[in-house]
Amino acid sequence: MKNSWINNFILCIAVFGFCTGAVGSALADEPPAKTEDASAVPNRREAFEAALKSVLDEEQRKALQAAFDHSESIGEVLTLLRALRPDEATRALEQADLPKDFDLFFQGWIFHQLGNYDKAHEFFGQVDKAALEVDGYLANRYDELSKTAAALKDFDVFETSNFSIRYQDGPDKVLLAFLPDILEQVYREYARIFQFNRGEKIIVEVMPDYQLFSYASALTKDQIETTGTIALCVENRLVMMTPRRVARGYYWPDVIAHEYVHYILTKHSRDKAPLWFQEGVAKYFESKWERPDADPLGALLETSLANAIEADRFLTVEQMMPSFAALPTAELATQAYAQTASMVDYLCQTKSEDIIYQIAVDLPHKEDIDSVLAALLGVKFTTFEQNWKAWARTRNYRVHNEINPFEGVTLLDEDASSEGIAEIDRENDKGRKHTRLGDLLLERNRYQAALREYQKTVVAGEKIHRQILLRMLRCLRHLNRPRDTIELIEQNVIALHEDATMLVHLGRAHLALDEKAAAAANLRAATRVNPFYPEIFRLLMQTYSADENKAEVQKIERLLETLNKKPVENKETKT
Amino acid sequence: MHQLHQSLSRYGRRLMLARVWRTTLQWLASVGAYYALYFLTALTVKSFSINWPGLLYVPIALTVVFAAVGLYRLWQLRNRREVARRLEALHPAMALRIRSALDFLEGKSDESDGQMQQAYTNDVAADVDQLPHGEPARRPWAAYGGAAVLVNTLLIVLFSGALIDKFYNPSISFGQTHLDLSEGSITIFEPEYTQIPGRTLPLKPGSFSAYPGSRVRFMIDLPEGARRLFLEKDGEKPTELPMTETNQVAHEFVLVQDTALKFLVDDAQNGGQTQPYQLKVKQDHIPEVVLRSHTPEGLLNVLDPLIAEVEIKDDFGVKMLEAVVTWEGGEKRIPISVPLERKNHFIARNQWYLSDLDLDKTPSFSIYFEARDNNPINGPGIGRSRELTYELESPERKYDEFMEIARRLLDTMTHTLGDNLDTNLPPRPEEVALREAKILGQSIQQGLYRGSELTNLLITKVRETPNITRLDQNFLYKYRNNISKASRMRAEMDPFYNHYSAFERLEQNHRLEETRLEGLTYELLLQLKIWAVLELERQNNELEQNLDQLQQLLDNSENMDQQELMKMFEKLMNDVLKEFQEMMEKAAQQMDMSMEEFMNMDAANFQQDQMQELKKKIMEALKAGDMDKAKRLMEQMRQQMQGAMNSMQQAMGEMSPEMREMMQQMREFMGLLRELKTQQEKLEGDTQALRRDMDGKMGGNQAQPSQQQQAEHKKIMENIHKKISELYNRLVDFNTEDLLQELDTQRVDLERQLEQGGIPERREHAIRQEMRVLHQTTKFIEQNGLDRLQNATLRSLEQTEKMQEYLDQGELMLSLETGLKLDSFLSRGENVAHRSVPEGMKDDPKARETFSESRNELMEILDSLRGLRNQMERKRRNFMQQSGEQGQEQLAQRQADLQEMIQKFQEQAQESLEGSPLFQKLGDIERAMRSAQGKLNNSQLEGAVQYEQDTLQKIGELMEQLQQAQQPTPNSPMPMMGGMPMQRERMQGDPLIKDFYIPDSQKKASRDEMKDAIRKQLQKNLPDAYGKEIRKYYEKLMDQ
Structure with missing residues (x-):
């Protein structure tokens, strides 16, 4: 009870501190715009002290006082850290002369942002956590950072030209076969679009499980699952969940690209970019590194937006705060992405894609986005928003009925090697009787008969439910009917590139038809969703002839070997 | 006084003493000699007895004689002169001298010389003084006396036993050994249990026999001259029997063992003894208990009844018959009633369900029958049947x-x-x-x-x-x-x-x-899924019950010894934990998964550990006697276990949404049935009330059959009763064991014929045909065909009697109802007979024919009763139409509402339960309701009531089946309380079979009995005031 009271109190102080210009003062180029008389501070301090005397003991009061005394410096360092500028934060810290524990903690934090986890861990180890308790936020952050640092310090590092990839030795190493190339490609493309050149190497971390990812992202498992936040740009680095711990995997190249856009924007805008802008731009550009003409929305977002327009039910930018990941439902999160991506699309359509860079770099120098937009577009944000709505209505966004609404992701405790056939949820089961009968037959390897039962559940003109489809594919595979397999998948799977299972089925079917190129293409596509599915590599090997592609075959063999490795876990963070 | 006088006086006193002493010694010697002689005679002569006359008369006589002699001797010394004379006689030297001296002194002498006289006198006096004292003893009487005393003392000391014996058991010598006591009689009263009347026989020696406990009475008129009569029994010492004044002797005794007795007559002339009377004890046989048929020994399913038929025979009747069930660590005796009229020979047919036997958790048990006869004398004789041993199949x-x-x-x-x-x-x-x-x-x-x-x-x-x-x-x-x-x-x-x-x-x-x-x-x-769901529910219920028992144990712990409590608690707790574990494993198995997959293993282990920990804590609390803490912990444990069960169910549900839904539907189903039951009962009551009301308004609506019809009905019923009774007797006469044996012998015989070969083809064919029939017959008996037939017969008989009673009392509607039941039993019997009685037996019990004939006859009555009912119904309907009664329509509406409830549920549960028999049964209920509704709409109250009752019965059946399906297996909860009849307690809580207490009485009636009785009463058209009172009473009864 007492602690929560104190935390609230500290929060007040922090809010007060930031509001009174501490945030402003953190901007290096501009002196803080002081809105209040400086003499008011000691008075309020006295008042606080008087009020606190009655409720806090001596030690707590001292800590609180220390925090209060240095709230400005702390605010400054924090702001720099949020703007992903550890070097500047180091300088600010040197000048701040914070109490020892705060100093150590921030030093550790800075090393953490710099990717020097050993050092970070060392500093965190010296911090007396009790001293940080006066501020709930700092104390929590300390917990999260120290735990991630402890885990990450044992991670292996793989350096590319522009990236420093951190991963846990074990199956995650498989990602190294694909990730560096993609990252470099993304880097090249975005360097062009955003005129961004890195300072230090960009750190990319592959989190081996959701617990560690939770620490890094400060999101709960539920939040991650509801909103599908499986990667983040945080603490001066890109963090992604390993696809092997996400059911069905995910299209990680776009996801990491998305986070990289955030990274660039935060750096460009010194963390001044509003959330809608951040997410909108990231969403808009996430696929453009590879496919410049890619639809910025995609079927899912388009559907969501079409529905929102239809119902005239838009989310305000305030409602989207503080994070899309904190939105209560997956539908709302989807709509938020759709809206913001469309807004950015509107920006780019009305001006050009360059305007994004302009806005981003203007933001640190202007008060807010309003003034930036006013300068660049000649309208305020509200007008811009209205204009966008009018524009959006003319875009004829349509509802894609075949698309299932986004249902979040499912995090796994164990590695998912392949997608199993799960129980069918009731709502989606149209012909339960036939499905059950099909299952009975399938269990007894009566594939032909099972397939006929499953076919009875198919409603003309509707896509086949995924679980039924999987069952049918299994039957077809055993019946050796690759043509039918390809046809079935093509007819029923919409976002094929995000569906490793289907891609593997396709790959296998093509292989059976001796269409090796097509097979290889599908299988490689599958690695972009779930590179941990050994079947992909086994099939892939079959697409190569052992003599001609000796190196490739060896590479795949090594990959398979890696996949069988157990993750090397840090003892302290054993989950 | 002269010196002489003095000397004589002195001398005389001394003499007197000497004489007294001597006489005494003489008396002692003679009495002693007598006694010595008497004792010696008694000791040496066998027939000589010591008696009071011998002991007293002679010694007293001797004493008197000696006393007289003594007195005489004393009289002889009456004066001095006599003393002088005695002295002179004793001493001749003094002859006449003393008397002379005395004469001188008394002046009687002629001598006048005084001096001389003086001198003489003095001389004599001096001489007398010098005379020796006393008289010389001629015999040593003191020695004689002493010797006599010594001899007697020795005799008494040495032969005291013999002498006492001689005194108390005087021996009489009865010379004649064939004495005939012709006047008199022997009467034998046999004991009550034999129910044999008493008999009187002439008093002739010889052999007689009677049952133990018989009273035997001898009446003897003694012959003239007989003084005493002795009885010698089994060679023992004869005892004298008291005699009446009329010289009659009566002797009575209870015969418990073989006895020989004779009489001895003491008579002056005609003394002697009779020849022995031999009284022999007849043997009362112990009851004979024979198993006629029984459920085959070996494995016994817990749901099957145990059937055993025993035949009991006893010569005088069985008082008590018990079935004794024994198992390891327990025994139970089940009393079986003995028919009052047929105690000597009867057949008891018994059927128990295992729950009736109250066995502990045991893999096997034995049962035998024990009969005790009514012999209270040297009984009771206990007869036992062969012991049957059964192994319980694991459910x-x-x-x-x-x-x-x-x-x-x-x-x-x-x-x-x-x-x-x-x-x-x-x-x-x-x-x-x-x-x-x-x-x-x-x-x-x-x-x-x-x-x-x-x-x-x-x-x-x-x-x-x-x-x-x-x-x-x-x-x-x-x-x-x-x-x-x-x-x-x-x-x-x-x-x-x-x-x-x-x-x-x-x-x-x-x-x-x-x-x-x-x-x-x-x-x-x-x-299959329904079965799995039910199984889980059942296990859940079982665990709940076991936890209840643990709680009860703690609640009732005040009267228990701490050690005992702890021991019991631990045992029960271990069982519960084990069951819990098994339940989880089974659930995993149902889901076709391994335990690890089914539950998060760590979580499960953690849970187990926690439970073990809690158990430990509870034990500690019990040890410390802190009951409150123990109860609190127990509650905690219960919650934990329930939590685990819930999560397990959830896990199952998650894995199969169908199952989850089904489970939910099943629960709702039960709820629906309960609701339907309540509503329908009320509806039925209201319909009955309306009918009563209408009948009351009409001023009675009781149709009566004509007298001729009544007589016909009676005749028909008697005929049916007779037929079925005869059939039953025929069926009872089959002793299955004997029959089976016989069939087996026949089969072996036929087989041998076949094996020997060399028989013509036609004969072989015939033999094979015969063997087939034999096989069918054996199968029929082995499959309890006879039992089923007997059951059907018994039930028919029961219903027949009931119907007869109703008909006699003029309860036509109840007769009709019972008649319909009887018809269904008869038809069932007919079916059983038709289906299962093999060719070979067809002619024997004639079951099918009997049932069929009875049914045909019954039809006549039923038709007539139906006619009467329709007549009543018509009359009532017309009245209702005329009086514009609307009540029935409201009732019909209510009936329709109930149907709607069913339909709604059917729609709701269609997906998960459609096609299951539960659903069909629900359809049956709905159809019955619809019929009731139709009748109500048509103002046919009688028919409506009938359909409503039909509906109720169907609901009841369905509920019972559902409950049965959800109840734990009958014998598994038993281990929990060491033989506590948990099953029964639960059953008693069931409103369907609960006993009804009749207000203000001690009697309990079963629900069916009560229902019949109440219906009977309510259907009567009673006078107003009385009717109200009666109704109130029954309403009170119904409220219970």
């Missing part, structure tokens, strides 16, 4: 076996469906395709045969499988029929493969078959 194992077969059936059906679906019929007939299709068709046919076989197997297993209800049995019957239909259809398709012209029909049938097989497979799958 779980049975259930698992059942489920295994069910799974195999599902497997078979799935493959059969697969065969059908795999059949590829081209658009046009092609030879190759048809050939392949034909092969698959054969496989389908085989699959259907196999499915049918497995279903049959399941049907036979249903009887012995606990938890599987009649509903399931119905399902299986229906399932088998459907498979048979499919099989027939498949057989019909066979020729189509060879004719191109029939190709279209083949295709058509093939599609039809596909649908049918799909239905069959899916139906079975659902049923």
Whole structure:
């Protein structure tokens, strides 16, 4: 009870501190715009002290006082850290002369942002956590950072030209076969679009499980699952969940690209970019590194937006705060992405894609986005928003009925090697009787008969439910009917590139038809969703002839070997 | 006084003393001599006895004599002169001198010389002084006396025993050994238990026999001159029997063992003894208890009743008959009533369910019958039957076996469906395709045969499988029929493969078959899931009950010893934990998963550890005597366990949404039934009330049959009763064990004939035919066919008697109702007889004919009663129409509402329960309701009540089946409380079978009895005031 009271109190102080210009003062180029008389501070301090005397003991009061005394410096360092500028934060810290524990903690934090986890861990180890308790936020952050640092310090590092990839030795190493190339490609493309050149190497971390990812992202498992936040740009680095711990995997190249856009924007805008802008731009550009003409929305977002327009039910930018990941439902999160991506699309359509860079770099120098937009577009944000709505209505966004609404992701405790056939949820089961009968037959390897039962559940003109489809594919595979397999998948799977299972089925079917190129293409596509599915590599090997592609075959063999490795876990963070 | 005088006086005193002493010694010597002689005679002469006269008379006489002699001797010394004379006689030297001296002194002498006289006198005086004192003893009487005393003392000391014996048991010598006591009689009263009347016989020696406990009375008129009569029994010392004044002697005794006695008459002239009278004890036989038939020994299913028929014989009657059930660590005696009129020979037919036996958890038990006869004298004689030993089948194992077969059936059906679906019929007939299709068709046919076989197997297993209800049995019957239909259809398709012209029909049938097989497979799958759900529910209930018991144990712990409590608690707790573990494993198995997959293993282990920890804490609290803490911890544990169970159910539910839904539906189903029951009961009551009301307003509505009809009915009923009784007797006469043995002998005989060979073909055929019949008969008996027939007969008999009673009392509607029940029993009996009585036995019990004839006769009464009922109904309806009564319509509406409830539930649960027998049963209920509604709309109250009751009965049945399905297996909760009849307690809590207390009385009536009685009363048209009172009483009764 007492602690929560104190935390609230500290929060007040922090809010007060930031509001009174501490945030402003953190901007290096501009002196803080002081809105209040400086003499008011000691008075309020006295008042606080008087009020606190009655409720806090001596030690707590001292800590609180220390925090209060240095709230400005702390605010400054924090702001720099949020703007992903550890070097500047180091300088600010040197000048701040914070109490020892705060100093150590921030030093550790800075090393953490710099990717020097050993050092970070060392500093965190010296911090007396009790001293940080006066501020709930700092104390929590300390917990999260120290735990991630402890885990990450044992991670292996793989350096590319522009990236420093951190991963846990074990199956995650498989990602190294694909990730560096993609990252470099993304880097090249975005360097062009955003005129961004890195300072230090960009750190990319592959989190081996959701617990560690939770620490890094400060999101709960539920939040991650509801909103599908499986990667983040945080603490001066890109963090992604390993696809092997996400059911069905995910299209990680776009996801990491998305986070990289955030990274660039935060750096460009010194963390001044509003959330809608951040997410909108990231969403808009996430696929453009590879496919410049890619639809910025995609079927899912388009559907969501079409529905929102239809119902005239838009989310305000305030409602989207503080994070899309904190939105209560997956539908709302989807709509938020759709809206913001469309807004950015509107920006780019009305001006050009360059305007994004302009806005981003203007933001640190202007008060807010309003003034930036006013300068660049000649309208305020509200007008811009209205204009966008009018524009959006003319875009004829349509509802894609075949698309299932986004249902979040499912995090796994164990590695998912392949997608199993799960129980069918009731709502989606149209012909339960036939499905059950099909299952009975399938269990007894009566594939032909099972397939006929499953076919009875198919409603003309509707896509086949995924679980039924999987069952049918299994039957077809055993019946050796690759043509039918390809046809079935093509007819029923919409976002094929995000569906490793289907891609593997396709790959296998093509292989059976001796269409090796097509097979290889599908299988490689599958690695972009779930590179941990050994079947992909086994099939892939079959697409190569052992003599001609000796190196490739060896590479795949090594990959398979890696996949069988157990993750090397840090003892302290054993989950 | 002169010196002489003095001397003489002195001398005289001394003499007197000496004489007294001597006389005394003489007396002593003579008495002593007498006694010595007497004793010696008594000791030496056998027949000489010591008696009071001998002991006293002679010594007293001697004493008197000696006293007289003594006195005489003293008289002799009466004066001095006599003393002087005695002295002179003693001493001749003094002859006359003393008397002379005395004369001188007394002046009687002539001598006048005084001096001389003086001198003489002095001389004499001096001489007298010098005379020796006393008289010289001629014999040593002191020695004689002493010797006599010594001899007697010695005799008494040495032979005291013999002498006392001689005194107390005087020996009489009875010379004559064939004394005839002709005047008198012997009467023997046999004991009461024998119920033999008493008998009187002439008093002639000889042999007699009687049952132990008989009273034997001798009346003897003694002959003239007889003084005493002695009785000698079994060679012992004769005892004298008291005699009346009329010289009569009566002697009576209770005969408990063989006895020989004779009488001895003491008579002056005609003394002697009679020849012995031999009284022999007849043997009372112990009861003979023979098992006539019984459930075969060995494995016994817990759901099957234990049937045993015993025949009991006893010479005088059985007082008590008990069935004694023994098992390891326990015994229970079940009293069986003995028919009042037939105590000597009767047959007791018993049927118990295992729950009646209250066995502890035991794998086996034995039972025997023990009869005690009514002999209170040297009994009771105890007779025992052979001991029957049964092993209880493990219900779980049975259930698992059942489920295994069910799974195999599902497997078979799935493959059969697969065969059908795999059949590829081209658009046009092609030879190759048809050939392949034909092969698959054969496989389908085989699959259907196999499915049918497995279903049959399941049907036979249903009887012995606990938890599987009649509903399931119905399902299986229906399932088998459907498979048979499919099989027939498949057989019909066979020729189509060879004719191109029939190709279209083949295709058509093939599609039809596909649908049918799909239905069959899916139906079975659902049923399997229902079973799994019920199993889980049941286990859940069981665990709940066990936890209840633990709680109860703690609640009732005040009166228990701490050690005992702890021991018991620990045992129960271990059981609970073990059961819990097993339950989890079983649930995992149901889901076809390993335990690790089913539950998060760490969580499960953690839970287990926590429970163990809690158990430890509770034990500690118990040890410390802190009951409150123990209860608190127990509550905590209970919650934890329930939590675990919930999560387990959830886990199951999550894995299968169907199962979760089904479980939910089942619960709702039970709720619906309860609600329906309550409402329907109320509706029935209201309909009855309306009917009463109408009848009351009409001023009575009781149709009466004519007298002639009544007489006819009576005659018919008596006839039916007679027929069925006779049938029963015929059936009882079959002793199955003997019969089986006989059949076996016949079979062996026939087999031998066949083996020997060399018989003509026709004869061989006949023998084989005979053997088949024998086989059928054996099978019939082994499958309890006789039992079933007997049951049907008994029930029919019961209903017949009931109906007779109702008819006698003029209760026509109740008669009709009972008549319909009787009809159904008769028809059931007829069916059983028709189906199961083999050819070989047909002529013997004639069961089918009897049932059929009885039914035909009964029909006559039923028709007549129906006519009367319709008459009443018409009358009432007309009255209602005339008086504009609306009540029935409201009732009809209520009935319609109930139907709507059912329909709603049906819609709601359609997906998960459709096709299950539960649903069909619900349909039956709805149909009965609809009929009731129709009757109500048509103002036919009588019919409405009947259908309402029918509905109630159907609801009750369904509820019972559901409850049964959800109840723990009958014998598994028992281990919990060491023989506490938990099952029974639970049963008593069941409103369906609860006993009803009649207010203000001690009697308890069963629900059925009570219902009948109340209905009977309510249907009577009673006078107003009295009627109200009666109604109030019954309303009070109904309120309970």
